Amino acid sequence: xxxxxxRTQYAIRAMSCLATRQDRSATSAELAQAESIPPKYLEGIxxxxxxxxxxxxxxxxxxxxxxxxxxxAITMLEIVEAVDGKIKPVTCVDAAGACALGGxxxxxxxxxxxxxxxxxxxxxxxxxxxxxx
Amino acid sequence: xxxxxxRTQYAIRAMSCLATRQDRSATSAELAQAESIPPKYLEGIxxxxxxxxxxxxxxxxxxxxxxxxxxxAITMLEIVEAVDGKIKPVTCVDAAGACALGGxxxxxxxxxxxxxxxxxxxxxxxxxxxxxx
DNA sequence: CTATATTCCTATCTGGATAGTAGGAATATA
DNA sequence: TATATTCCTACTATCCAGATAGGAATATAG
Ligand code: FES
Ligand code: FES
Numbered sequence: 341x342x343x344x345x346x347r348t349q350y351a352i353r354a355m356s357c358l359a360t361r362q363d364r365s366a367t368s369a370e371l372a373q374a375e376s377i378p379p380k381y382l383e384g385i386x387x388x389x390x391x392x393x394x395x396x397x398x399x400x401x402x403x404x405x406x407x408x409x410x411x412x413a414i415t416m417l418e419i420v421e422a423v424d425g426k427i428k429p430v431t432c433v434d435a436a437g438a439c440a441l442g443g444x445x446x447x448x449x450x451x452x453x454x455x456x457x458x459x460x461x462x463x464x465x466x467x468x469x470x471x472x473x
Numbered sequence: 474x475x476x477x478x479x480r481t482q483y484a485i486r487a488m489s490c491l492a493t494r495q496d497r498s499a500t501s502a503e504l505a506q507a508e509s510i511p512p513k514y515l516e517g518i519x520x521x522x523x524x525x526x527x528x529x530x531x532x533x534x535x536x537x538x539x540x541x542x543x544x545x546a547i548t549m550l551e552i553v554e555a556v557d558g559k560i561k562p563v564t565c566v567d568a569a570g571a572c573a574l575g576g577x578x579x580x581x582x583x584x585x586x587x588x589x590x591x592x593x594x595x596x597x598x599x600x601x602x603x604x605x606x
Numbered sequence: 607c608t609a610t611a612t613t614c615c616t617a618t619c620t621g622g623a624t625a626g627t628a629g630g631a632a633t634a635t636a
Numbered sequence: 637t638a639t640a641t642t643c644c645t646a647c648t649a650t651c652c653a654g655a656t657a658g659g660a661a662t663a664t665a666g
Contacts, residue, residue: 341477341478341560342591343561343562344562344587345653347653347654349563354581363575375637378655380657381655383613384614386613387614390613390614397612399611400612400663400665401609401610401612404613404636414562419530426474427474428475430475431476436602442623447485449604450602454595456591458587458590462587467556470579470582470583471579473580473582480623500640500642502641511626511627513627514626517642520644521631531641532640532642533632533633533640533642534640536634536642607666609664611662613663614660615649617658620653626647626648627646627648628645628647628650630640631645632641632643633641633643
């Protein structure tokens, strides 16, 4: 329970690796190699991160990725949401009617609080913090 | 991501329902009915809660379950761990060698912190709080 | 222009976990 | 003995994360 998807773990490791490189740039294949991530799978993840604007991409020969921002300005929340979407402990956490109970059970507030707690932790952890261990 | 299992949601709803009954007792079938939970599935969950000592059971005719403690003395963490085990964002969160990287990646501290954050929230939320919404 | 290296897109397969079901054994009451 | 309950074990079905495959688009170099 509350397990972190491989997607997100891969994304964070890849970003962490990219951030600590000289020049802060690398190809997807290099990152996959360095972090033991299935190369083809990582490609899709990198696209997510690019779409979110956390990194920038260059196609073609000599292409690859580079950090779009300072690692201290990138939060774990941004990375998580880029690759796995907003976190949702229960389906009705934001849309009150999105569960069989129609948003009318007592525990719901508790789940909303949980989401806020997790979001807060993710938002206050920067890539810089994480990549430095 | 970070989604809560049906097991845990059911457990909390059932406990919440039980806690707010006169006499704080009911049969599994009654709780299943009241909370729209598959009856047979709930049976197994109730056994988990009994094993953990959060509720007490009585077999046979006129049997059922009753609260073993005051709802204010039962935390969400106890319920979650009773039915789904300890939470584990990443496999190596407590056993450092339990992942392909052998516990040696920088992000690991971050995941440990996440677990502590979630555990803390769950531990400070009591059944009384939750059942009262 | 051609060969090559890369990102990017779409479609598909697969295994394992989760959710749920089935049947009945044990136990208690009346 | 009949009935109502918890408890136990095993099975089935469903779903989706994880992974793979193939190739289109794009850029560079020679
Ligand atoms: S789970 Fe949606 S209202 Fe309780
Ligand atoms: S995930 Fe286990 S060491 Fe990083």
